[in-house]
Amino acid sequence: xxxxxxxxxxxxxxxxxxxxxxxxxxxxxxxxxxxxxxxxxxxxxxxxxxxxxxxxxxxxxxxxxxxxxxxxxxxxxxxxxxxxxxxxxxxxxxxxxxxxxxxxxxxxxxxxxxxxxxxxxxxxxxxxxxxxxxxxxxxxxxxxxxxxxxxxxxxxxxxxxxxxxxxxxxxxxxxxxxxxxxxxxxxxxxxxxxxxxxxxxxxxxxxxxxxxxxxxxxxxxxxxxxxxxxxxxxxxxxxxxxxxxxxxxxxxxxxxxxxxxxxxxxxxxxxxxxxxx
Amino acid sequence: xxxxxxxxxxxxxxxxxxxxxxxxxxxxxxxxxxxxxxxxxxxxxxxxxxxxxxxxxxxxxxxxxxxxxxxxxxxxxxxxxxxxxxxxxxxxxxxxxxxxxxxxxxxxxxxxxxxxxxxxxxxxxxxxxxxxxxxxxxxxxxxxxxxxxxxxxxxxxxxxxxxxxxxxxxxxxxxxxxxxxxxxxxxxxxxxxxxxxxxxxxxxxxxxxxxxxxxxxxxxxxxxxxxxxxxxxxxxxxxxxxxxxxxxxxxxxxxxxxxxxxxxxxxxxxxxxxxxxxxxxxxxxxxxxxxxxxxxxxxxxxxxxxxxxxxxxxxxxxxxxxxxxxxxxxxxxxxxxxxxxxxxxxxxxxxxxxxxxxxxxxxxxxxxxxxxxxxxxxxxxxxxxx
Numbered sequence: 001x002x003x004x005x006x007x008x009x010x011x012x013x014x015x016x017x018x019x020x021x022x023x024x025x026x027x028x029x030x031x032x033x034x035x036x037x038x039x040x041x042x043x044x045x046x047x048x049x050x051x052x053x054x055x056x057x058x059x060x061x062x063x064x065x066x067x068x069x070x071x072x073x074x075x076x077x078x079x080x081x082x083x084x085x086x087x088x089x090x091x092x093x094x095x096x097x098x099x100x101x102x103x104x105x106x107x108x109x110x111x112x113x114x115x116x117x118x119x120x121x122x123x124x125x126x127x128x129x130x131x132x133x134x135x136x137x138x139x140x141x142x143x144x145x146x147x148x149x150x151x152x153x154x155x156x157x158x159x160x161x162x163x164x165x166x167x168x169x170x171x172x173x174x175x176x177x178x179x180x181x182x183x184x185x186x187x188x189x190x191x192x193x194x195x196x197x198x199x200x201x202x203x204x205x206x207x208x209x210x211x212x213x214x215x216x217x218x219x220x221x222x223x224x225x226x227x228x229x230x231x232x233x234x235x236x237x238x239x240x241x242x243x244x245x246x247x248x249x250x251x252x253x254x255x256x257x258x259x260x261x262x263x264x265x266x267x268x269x270x271x272x273x274x275x276x277x
Numbered sequence: 278x279x280x281x282x283x284x285x286x287x288x289x290x291x292x293x294x295x296x297x298x299x300x301x302x303x304x305x306x307x308x309x310x311x312x313x314x315x316x317x318x319x320x321x322x323x324x325x326x327x328x329x330x331x332x333x334x335x336x337x338x339x340x341x342x343x344x345x346x347x348x349x350x351x352x353x354x355x356x357x358x359x360x361x362x363x364x365x366x367x368x369x370x371x372x373x374x375x376x377x378x379x380x381x382x383x384x385x386x387x388x389x390x391x392x393x394x395x396x397x398x399x400x401x402x403x404x405x406x407x408x409x410x411x412x413x414x415x416x417x418x419x420x421x422x423x424x425x426x427x428x429x430x431x432x433x434x435x436x437x438x439x440x441x442x443x444x445x446x447x448x449x450x451x452x453x454x455x456x457x458x459x460x461x462x463x464x465x466x467x468x469x470x471x472x473x474x475x476x477x478x479x480x481x482x483x484x485x486x487x488x489x490x491x492x493x494x495x496x497x498x499x500x501x502x503x504x505x506x507x508x509x510x511x512x513x514x515x516x517x518x519x520x521x522x523x524x525x526x527x528x529x530x531x532x533x534x535x536x537x538x539x540x541x542x543x544x545x546x547x548x549x550x551x552x553x554x555x556x557x558x559x560x561x562x563x564x565x566x567x568x569x570x571x572x573x574x575x576x577x578x579x580x581x582x583x584x585x586x587x588x589x590x591x592x593x594x595x596x597x598x599x600x601x602x603x604x605x606x607x608x609x610x611x612x613x614x615x616x617x618x619x620x621x622x623x624x625x626x627x628x629x630x631x632x633x634x635x636x637x638x639x640x641x642x643x644x645x646x647x648x649x650x651x652x653x654x655x656x657x658x659x660x661x662x663x
Contacts, residue, residue, distance in 0.1 A: 177331055181352040182359045183379035183464065197369050217499035227496060 024256070031250035036243065049250040050206045058235060058251070066233040068146075068221070069214040072153040077203060079154070080161030084202075087162075088169040099166065114223045121148050144226035152224040153214050160213075161206035167201025169195070184239065194231055208262045216255050239276040280307040283468060283500050284329060289338035292323050293526075298324045300524035301338070305341065306468075306502065309646075311494050313503045313511040314520035317547075322504045323472060325521075329502065330359050330470050335514055343467065346654070359470040360460035362452045366445045372456055373441040376428045379464040389416065391465075393422045420649070431459040434493065451482045462497060469494075471503045487513045508548050520544050538652055545587050545654070552628050556586040556653070564653060569602050572648040578655070585654040590618070590629040592650035595636070601643020607636050 035044035052058060083102070087095055105113060119125050121143040128139040142148045172195060180190040218233030232251060239248035284306040291299040299321040306312050314322035327333045328340060332354035340347045347355060359540070366375050374381070380388065389395050398419050399411050409415060428643065432438055435455035454474060461469055471490075475483045491514045494501045505511055511518050512532045519526040520535060520543075528540045539545035545553060556566030557580040564571050566586045578584055598604055605623035612618075619630040621642065628644070636642060 054582075144551075170445075172595075173365065174364065175361050175363045176367060178352070179359070179361060179365035180378075182330065182357075183382065183460070184353045185382050186353060189382060193378075194367065 001174060020220060023252075027249035027252055030246050031253055046246075049247045052247050053250065053254075055190075061230050061232045061235045064230060067216050068149060068153065068229075069211050070148055072157060072214045073207050073211045075150065075154050076158050076161040077207055080158055080206060081199075081203065083158075084162050084169055087166060099163070103160055105155075106159045110156065111219055111223075113156070114220055117152055117155060118143050118148070118223050121151075131271070138231035143224060144228050146225075146229060148224040149221050149229050151217070152220045153217075156220060157210040157214060160209040164188055164202040164205040164209070165199060168199040168205075172198045205266060208266050212259055212262055215258065278307060279345065282306070283308045283343060284502075285339075285341040286325070286329075287339040287341060289328065289335045289340060291321070291328060291333060293338045298524050299328070299335075299404040302524070302526055304519065304526065304529070306500060308500060310515045310516045311501045311503065311514055312519065313492065313505060313515040314519050314521055315505060315508060315511040315547075317346050317506055320521045321524035322506075322521050324524075325506050326359075326472055326502065329468075330357055331355050333383070343549055356467040357470060358464050358466040358468075359472065360457050360461050360474045362473045364454055364457040365473075366453055366460070368445050370445070372437070372442070372443045372445065372448070373428055373434070374457065375445065375456055376431055376459045378460060380424045380427065385413075385417070385420075388420045388424075391422060427463050432623075434462065435459045435489075435494075436576075448506045451486070454478060454486065458493075462493075465500060469500060469501045471501060473505055475505070476507075482514075483510070490514060505594055512548075517613055520547065520590050522547075539587060539654065541654060542585060550590050550629055552588045554586045554588070554626070555656075556584050558582045558584050558653065562648075564651065567603055567626065571602065571646065571651060573647050573651040576653045578653065583656050585650040585656050587654060588628075588646055590631040590652060591616070592646055593628070593630045593632070594645040594647070595619075595630065595632045595634060596645050598641055598643040601645055603644040605644060606643060607638055607640045607642060612634060612640055 018110050033043050034048055035043040120127050123139045123141045176194055180194045216233050218237045221229045221231045238249050282305045286304040289302045294319050316322050328335050334546050382497050384534050401416055402419055410648040438457050518532055518535050519529050522543055528535055528544045536548050554566045556564050559565050560580050564573045569619050603623050607619050608622050610617055610622040616631045616633055619632050621628045
């Protein structure tokens, strides 16, 4: 039995080694050398990349990334909790349908979605066109501003927050709420003493699932920030595009360490697999 | 029952959509009694309990607790605590925090009054340490000491001493049950509601808990309102039993009364095994059933009125055929440990008979019954009337 399974898992194992493990290994190696692209003719050992890390632009990008990821996560947590809680408390028959509608945007292409969002953040777009036809002349031009980037990130990653919080809330037996009331708690205290602590797991999972992609992503700041806002993901992308594989690899590895650390936390917190990773 | 009425249900009804769950119930519950709502699932007993607890509001009628109408008051404003069927313990808290939950979440003023008022607490602080300035902080500290003491008292009452730091998930069903009890009684409620709390326990544990609950009720001197579908459980613990069916009270009385003198067929069959036979009330103290005249005592009907005759299986006396009033053939024997459960065919009718002696299938036996063991019920008695 287990032998058959071993054989069946072999293609995946090869795939994992060739396309994931090996590249990471190469990246790790590239971080400590100096090469022209990936041609190894002229390569020599060098810690030049490490010096680049301490450069102001890199540090700023790092701080920017952390800042934007943090702001997005907090906003998503607040909005996501409200949405999930409202849905949890509603008497709707088909909560699953609502949930599906909420996560529907997740299934469309990220770039397409972001471009579309960018479009309506500029003057003269399809929306203002329609609105002006019915006599409303109103447009905002926030594309390129930090606000635009944050809106884009929250818009993109909110479903990742709603889902785990909702699952955690659904798991709280109703009897616990009754018990809290029975023991003398008002509705508000009941929320803070019973519901909120028991949904923390979902909140943590959701936060990590929002924090990680916003920390390392580069498409949203690039499109919605019009290049004004440089995050660490943009630096990595740029270095690879400029054939500076050594520096790109080094930052990528550092980000990887962050991600692995967060995954460890998820593993600790989320034994039932609420998270979508 | 010279006791004070603590809860009064005054023509209380509860409707969900179109169906009537509780139908015009009136009931008085006295201070310091153990009262059980007994009935099959769907009879409205849990809904009644939930209305008293404040989890449901009655569609009509009044719930009067200690003289005040309590219909719309939320649960936290009632002098009542509940032990839930599922226990409903907080999984994120340990045993101690679960038990202290009710007290920990009360206001400062509530707790000061709970522990005897400000002067009482102040004098306690002074007697321990006269130099200590009496600040709000000192009183708070004193209250916390009191809570800690209350927790260990409550836990020792349910025999869970030294389990304070245990996690809920590490406790067995029986232990969780005890924690739930402790969590309710620590608040010193005037009324404790118990919603089938023993249903999830195994037989042995359940029997132990029945005695312990009864004992606890005596010790604490508070009113226990217990809900169950298990008639044996109700018999063991209750001072009074309320038998319910389809949202209506069928009979209200002591266990003995309900067992010996059921008002109708439903109560007679629900409370224990029984034989119900059609009969005729010939004249005063004489009843005819299975073609034979029997003496009976204490019932007044019209002469020659048809009645239902109730005879409990253990009330039959098995005697020699020649001394018997009724003759029958044993059709089945089941050994029940203490007694044998016989099925006896008498003139084509199956009777249940419990006896200590051994008999064989096919053996002819004689049956007799003492006059005071015969219980008569009106046949067309409206089952909705008490």
